[in-house]
Amino acid sequence: MAVSAAWWSVDRGWSPDRVEAVYIGSLSGGQGMQLGNLAPALVEYAGLPPVQALRVESACASGGFALLQAVLAVASGQVKVALAAGVEKMRDVSGEMGRYWLGISGDTEYERLAGLTFAGVFALMASRLIHDGAITRTDMARVAVKNHRHAALNPKAMLRRPITVEQVLEAPMVAHPLTALDCCPTSDGAAAVLVVDADVARDFSDMPVGVAGFGAASDTLAVHSRPDITRLRAVHQACAAAYKMAGIGPEELDLVELHDCFTVAELMAYHELGLCDIREAGARLAAGEFELGGRLPVNVSGGLKAKGHPIGATGVGQVVEIFQQIRGGVSEPDRQVPRAEAGLACNMGGSGASATAFVLRKGVVR
Amino acid sequence: MAVSAAWWSVDRGWSPDRVEAVYIGSLSGGQGMQLGNLAPALVEYAGLPPVQALRVESACASGGFALLQAVLAVASGQVKVALAAGVEKMRDVSGEMGRYWLGISGDTEYERLAGLTFAGVFALMASRLIHDGAITRTDMARVAVKNHRHAALNPKAMLRRPITVEQVLEAPMVAHPLTALDCCPTSDGAAAVLVVDADVARDFSDMPVGVAGFGAASDTLAVHSRPDITRLRAVHQACAAAYKMAGIGPEELDLVELHDCFTVAELMAYHELGLCDIREAGARLAAGEFELGGRLPVNVSGGLKAKGHPIGATGVGQVVEIFQQIRGGVSEPDRQVPRAEAGLACNMGGSGASATAFVLRKGVVR
Numbered sequence: 052m053a054v055s056a057a058w059w060s061v062d063r064g065w066s067p068d069r070v071e072a073v074y075i076g077s078l079s080g081g082q083g084m085q086l087g088n089l090a091p092a093l094v095e096y097a098g099l100p101p102v103q104a105l106r107v108e109s110a111c112a113s114g115g116f117a118l119l120q121a122v123l124a125v126a127s128g129q130v131k132v133a134l135a136a137g138v139e140k141m142r143d144v145s146g147e148m149g150r151y152w153l154g155i156s157g158d159t160e161y162e163r164l165a166g167l168t169f170a171g172v173f174a175l176m177a178s179r180l181i182h183d184g185a186i187t188r189t190d191m192a193r194v195a196v197k198n199h200r201h202a203a204l205n206p207k208a209m210l211r212r213p214i215t216v217e218q219v220l221e222a223p224m225v226a227h228p229l230t231a232l233d234c235c236p237t238s239d240g241a242a243a244v245l246v247v248d249a250d251v252a253r254d255f256s257d258m259p260v261g262v263a264g265f266g267a268a269s270d271t272l273a274v275h276s277r278p279d280i281t282r283l284r285a286v287h288q289a290c291a292a293a294y295k296m297a298g299i300g301p302e303e304l305d306l307v308e309l310h311d312c313f314t315v316a317e318l319m320a321y322h323e324l325g326l327c328d329i330r331e332a333g334a335r336l337a338a339g340e341f342e343l344g345g346r347l348p349v350n351v352s353g354g355l356k357a358k359g360h361p362i363g364a365t366g367v368g369q370v371v372e373i374f375q376q377i378r379g380g381v382s383e384p385d386r387q388v389p390r391a392e393a394g395l396a397c398n399m400g401g402s403g404a405s406a407t408a409f410v411l412r413k414g415v416v417r
Numbered sequence: 418m419a420v421s422a423a424w425w426s427v428d429r430g431w432s433p434d435r436v437e438a439v440y441i442g443s444l445s446g447g448q449g450m451q452l453g454n455l456a457p458a459l460v461e462y463a464g465l466p467p468v469q470a471l472r473v474e475s476a477c478a479s480g481g482f483a484l485l486q487a488v489l490a491v492a493s494g495q496v497k498v499a500l501a502a503g504v505e506k507m508r509d510v511s512g513e514m515g516r517y518w519l520g521i522s523g524d525t526e527y528e529r530l531a532g533l534t535f536a537g538v539f540a541l542m543a544s545r546l547i548h549d550g551a552i553t554r555t556d557m558a559r560v561a562v563k564n565h566r567h568a569a570l571n572p573k574a575m576l577r578r579p580i581t582v583e584q585v586l587e588a589p590m591v592a593h594p595l596t597a598l599d600c601c602p603t604s605d606g607a608a609a610v611l612v613v614d615a616d617v618a619r620d621f622s623d624m625p626v627g628v629a630g631f632g633a634a635s636d637t638l639a640v641h642s643r644p645d646i647t648r649l650r651a652v653h654q655a656c657a658a659a660y661k662m663a664g665i666g667p668e669e670l671d672l673v674e675l676h677d678c679f680t681v682a683e684l685m686a687y688h689e690l691g692l693c694d695i696r697e698a699g700a701r702l703a704a705g706e707f708e709l710g711g712r713l714p715v716n717v718s719g720g721l722k723a724k725g726h727p728i729g730a731t732g733v734g735q736v737v738e739i740f741q742q743i744r745g746g747v748s749e750p751d752r753q754v755p756r757a758e759a760g761l762a763c764n765m766g767g768s769g770a771s772a773t774a775f776v777l778r779k780g781v782v783r
Binding site: 072073078080081082085086087088089090091092094095101102103104105106107108109110116119120123124126127128129151152154155156157159163266267268269270271272276284285288289400401404405407 | 439444446447448451452453454455456457458460461467468469470471472473474475476482485486489490492493494495517518520521522523525529632633634635636637638642650651654655766767770771773
């Protein structure tokens, strides 16, 4: 399969006129800002030419899907250069309105109207996993500790305060067993990448990063409709497709950015991404395997947990982090993953109702 | 350029398992129904496999863009069969909430908050065109009369009552010079098409319809930012790209479905689609050129004006109409366009801030 697309930071040759298509991931679509038809508006404000521009929405996976549309557009041969971006201003949709906006991205009939928030849904998953003996409460807390430690090194992170396991356990309860420090914050943010055909990548950079594989999938909105509430099938399916297309497996990755909206979600993702069995997750985490400096650093950016989770921007921001790491261009040397050549970004929507995955590799991929 | 995609109604061989990607056009995204992450939800409810599923939004052009994403996905070689659909339940976002939802798809700072509704914006355009002597008030009314006449023949149309020029002129004023009968109604509705690779089209039908060309573009949200408020530049650009890709011009079309959200918009679209100069629009319309039975029937379905305008569904519904006409399969013989082989569908978002265009031709296009 010939996917001829590459991300790069623009080292040279940039001109807005080269952009032929724009995809914006956003959950609220500017509603909190009273701004609709967001994509043409952003094209206008950014001074781009009046090219095709589209908002895409799949809850918290909106950014990943914006990227996917850019990749498909370039792969189709219709455009050479596409811009994929994501944006959310969660402060404008906070409080009651925010709970509504976020809440309806899950199941309404059996979950939201029965009082389940997203924290509530992931609390159910966590409770089941703890009951089954697959994970412990402390394992979950260790995810938060690790991601805060990573965020402390990242000047673009939102929560740069190192924390301890005890602090996580003793933080205010949100939905048992999740405390406030098991939950990602409410964030504003934006991210953008350029996806270009392999033929033109060198116009812009000598260090492009290739899209070696990608995948996407969906699942039921309602967790109760799934045969096993401890699995994230869409995440598994999206990643499996991306690995297959890239022709590599998890053991060949140098870093991973994944969707840790709640600490338990990161442990579950280890399993779905094939990093380790869920029952080994806690021990491996405690051994430092997924830390910066460990065998496979996960969420070096700080993740959703501590870098922040500006919904529509998250999936794009994950790829920006991997892009910078692979180029060796992280400006803070103490958080550079040494000799990173391959990374995986996995973005999830709702309580696992949708997911995208991208395998990125050094150099142009044809 | 090889675009290997075809629409067809499923004459044989249908199985949900063949669908590999789903794109849903919707403005409100189920918010009125308190339903978010609409695409995975619809995949689940429709009994499709858990494939990648995405909502796309570009105001009233959401349906056209859903279709475009399906075409690009198939053209990329990543999927063989994609479902493009659109849906809106405007009754759930009517009244104040509806005005907000629709209103923010235009410019907020200089238009909406100053009191301009979409009817208001198109009234400004109409006033300018009348002032310039390009069109008359009666020309506008004749668009409504024609499209109601077409709708009367279409059992799926919403407003099937024939009307007269006098009735249009004497209807309650909405925004001078537009009366209620110059404006499309508030509609619920849905539409869906399958986009398939040329290689598999014959699995499903002996009468596929090919996507010969397509295009999309954007423009400023605010009408006051444009050099000429009587032009719809995004519509022009999208259609020009579709004609170029298809290798045909407007003179080779057998029918057109275009975006008559207000009567004046249809007259303006004649100009942008290259059907005739805006100054000739009234005379040609009066001569019956764009009627069923005329040289080039426009909006045989009844158009947005009389078939209805369920926002996200509109762009997909236009293509369903052309698809059925080209196949000769319109079930009411008195509204069949004879020997239709090529048609153009043009969908517009906001007051012209975004647009898509598709040229469809009989048979498979490779």
